[in-house]
Amino acid sequence: MAEGVVAEGVMACAGGAILTGWALYLGCGPFWVGLLGALPFLAQLMQLPGAWLTSRFGARRVALLTVLFSRQAFLPLVALPFLPLPIEVKRGVLFTVAVAHHGLGILCNNAWVTWMGDLVPTRVRGRYFGRRTAISTLAGALATFTTGTFLDGARASEYTGPALAALAFTACVLGALSTALMALKHDPVRHRVASPFQAARVLQPLRDGAARRLLAYGMTWNAALGLAGPFFSLYLLQDLKLGFTLVALQGSAASIARMLSAPLWGKLIDRLGARWVLRACVSGLVLSPVLWVLAGPDRWWPIALEALLGGVLLSGHGLANFALSLGVSPARERPFYHAAFAMTGGAAFALASAAGGMLMRLFPPSHLLLGYACTALQLTFLVSALARGFAALLSRQLIEPAIRPQPSGAIASRGPRPMRHPRRADRTEALPEPAALAPAVSPLPPPPAP
Structure with missing residues (x-):
């Protein structure tokens, strides 16, 4: 710390x-x-x-x-x-x-x-x-x-x-x-054996069902962020004319929300699992671009609400995404799994940022949508919201290897209840590898965070 x-x-x-x-x-x-x-x-x-x-x-x-x-x-x-x-x-x-x-x-x-x-x-x-x-x-x-x-x-x-x-x-x-x-x-892994480079290790995340799903989710989520994220400050300054002081205040409010909510999200991840926290957060974050669109030069409350809501949900999403990527990655192959998550997520964000700039050129400067006047930036934000919704759908297929599905009879005897984490060993090497769980559950992980 x-x-x-x-x-x-x-x-x-x-x-x-x-x-x-x-x-x-x-x-x-x-x-x-x-x-x-x-x-x-x-x-x-x-x-x-x-x-x-x-x-x-x-x-x-x-x-x-x-x-x-x-x-x-x-x-x-x-x-x-x-x-x-x-x-x-x-x-x-x-x-x-x-x-x-x-x-x-x-x-x-x-x-x-x-x-x-x-x-x-x-x-x-x-x-x-x-x-x-x-x-x-x-x-x-x-x-x-x-x-x-x-x-x-x-x-x-x-x-x-x-x-x-x-x-x-x-x-x-x-x-x-x-x-x-x-x-x-210290390094808890004693007697680490250096292993030679093998192309098969680079491709291992693509052969792992849980990792493939997390890769697909990470690329979609980062693309959704890239479509709108780089232009948010421009929107506040150019369209809403908030000024640098209010822009800094918006960022500070989001940081405070992240800071206060992070310990609570950490406890929920340990109790319920990273997958459930990620699904809840990404579903709520679909609303962030919509709140941006609802704001106006004389209507700032949606931006204030989004700063608090987005700060809380982004905090939980980042922690859950990180925990899920560690859980999906086998200890020995973790460097290559993380490389795959980071590279694909970064590439998706960069390409989507370029695509967002092109969209703003293609959209008319002002357009009526359901009787509401939208600028090119606001239309781009709505496209980002749709992409976030698709990422939320993909998050429902993610697998967390540390959570084992219970027999159907046991679940039926107690009624429908949320799945809990079992008692797990402290060492990550003791966790089952994702491939071992792929047949038991439908076979996908997180991007980098930067």
Whole structure:
């Protein structure tokens, strides 16, 4: 948990918003700013090399080395504003730093997820990550507010360059501290045998019935998010004319809702199972784009309601999705399963974002729908709601291997009751593999979260 708090400080000092600030400071045009924003999704291609490194050298070792270099990649930015270099060279340095940070971060992500799957016992996984998410969300919100205020003050005083350099230096210091805290965690898998790379291991998630269903769900869900998510801030500023302060307030309200609800969702996941929580959350999240459409320049309450409702449901969805992906993945093949979930989900989000931009060009600027005037953005949001509804249907077919179906006679004798988790062993290696349960139940898992 302490490592997660410090990691949020690193992202607040050098995350996507700050890197965009660097791009604007160096005079980058919209194309390069957009490319910088697309790097986290393009970096998902590193999941497969990350899976190989994790299986070859061990999750803990790979996670520590990659997180160290990923969070020290910002060191060149500390001196960048003060060097007498051509502006084109400085832009090249910025994009090299961003590529190194995101690429190494994905390698670390694969190893870290595998490591946590071994380290955190299944029976407390929901509660632990629920608390960790709540604390990290609070730390991230406070750190982001602090860095934003600091940078705004520096811009007003025309010290943007030194302020950005100071944030880069702080990110490196916090990155070193977070690596030291991560090193305190042990590797519960002793005598790990390095296994050679085999193409069959890469394709294993496609042969696993439970994994295939989760892959299909993850691609659909991320595509639904990509259709509308990147344009929500534009909608608030351009169509609703809320202003930056109210946009920040909307984001803060959603973060508070996520923080407060995460521990409760964690307990429900441990009690009822990740599949049931995910199904309930994705069904409610279908309403989010509809609430966006109902809002107007003089009607803000749907946005406020969506911030609270969406924050709560996204918190439960993220935790359940993560727990379900760990439960579906066999311990030995977990790096390759996570690579498959992350790569397909990231690709679906990126392609859907491009498709959303095309849809807004195809739709008329204003259109009457059931007597209600809709803009091109609002029509795109409605398409996203339909895609979310399809994802909700797919979620009903997901399988959670840790839950065993009871004999029909036993269920009938007690009447219809929700299925409970059995007492499970602490070690994830003791769980049955998804393939073993595929014949017993209808044979599908989560995307990355980024």
